[in-house]
Amino acid sequence: MQIHQIGGLGFDSNIYLIIDEVIALIDAGTGMNFETVTRNMGKFNLKPNDIELLINTHCHYDHAGGDHDFVKAAGCEMAIHELEAELLRKGDQIIMLVGSLFGRKILEPIEVSRELREGDLIKLGELTLQVLHTPGHTAGSISLFEPNQQLLFSGDTIFSEGIGRVDLPTGNAEAIHNSIMRLAKLKVQKMYPGHGPITEENAHEHILKMAKIAFDLR
Numbered sequence: 001m002q003i004h005q006i007g008g009l010g011f012d013s014n015i016y017l018i019i020d021e022v023i024a025l026i027d028a029g030t031g032m033n034f035e036t037v038t039r040n041m042g043k044f045n046l047k048p049n050d051i052e053l054l055i056n057t058h059c060h061y062d063h064a065g066g067d068h069d070f071v072k073a074a075g076c077e078m079a080i081h082e083l084e085a086e087l088l089r090k091g092d093q094i095i096m097l098v099g100s101l102f103g104r105k106i107l108e109p110i111e112v113s114r115e116l117r118e119g120d121l122i123k124l125g126e127l128t129l130q131v132l133h134t135p136g137h138t139a140g141s142i143s144l145f146e147p148n149q150q151l152l153f154s155g156d157t158i159f160s161e162g163i164g165r166v167d168l169p170t171g172n173a174e175a176i177h178n179s180i181m182r183l184a185k186l187k188v189q190k191m192y193p194g195h196g197p198i199t200e201e202n203a204h205e206h207i208l209k210m211a212k213i214a215f216d217l218r
């Protein structure tokens with residue numbers, strides 16, 4: 001099993017390529033750098049049409065804008081939390097922040113084939129990801145936790161340096177507080193956030209530290 005960060009260019013979210021029995025992507029970036037992302041996949045002898053499953057941590061354009069290209073190339077399964085599936089299907093401009101933050105107004109509807117719920121298990125082979133519903137940054141934000149390897153994909157809920165914004169549509173300060181306190185109880189070694197650097201070890205301590213700073217805990 002391998003995990004590689006192949007995105008993060010410009011406005012793009014981080015894009016995690018998981019090479020396991022199932023080839024999966026976590027988030028797809030804006031789609032504006034699809035050629036670079038494709039080249040990055042090529043380093044591991046993979047092409048966009050090798051992707052079997054694409055998971056969005058939430059509906060924002062910097063994570064979901066690239067979905068269409070991958071689904072078109074690969075016909076892959078596309079998964080997002082049930083609260084945000086409909087937004088992708090109809091290409092909701094406001095919630096996905098297309099015009100306002102990313103300066104691109106056209107969004108093609110994305111066919112969501114799998115709606116995720118709290119507690120769902122996503123079996124990839126060596127890895128089995130647990131779906132944790134962690135609202136706050138958006139109402140349907142999820143984190144993906146792998147308890148055996150102690151890995152956490154945290155989307156825009158918590159980063160290596162800070163926590164997610166709550167001032168965007170469906171954002172909620174109390175909800176993100178509860179979500180981060182929940183993540184702080186997990187045994188996590190490595191954290192893969194939606195933006196910025198990966199926390200390589202002792203991510204649990206790191207999440208606690210971020211929570212203390214953000215919520216002024218004693």
Ligand SMILES: [Zn+2]
Pocket residue numbers: 013060062063156194195
């Ligand atoms: Zn983001």
Ligand SMILES: [Zn+2]
Pocket residue numbers: 058060137156
């Ligand atoms: Zn976001």
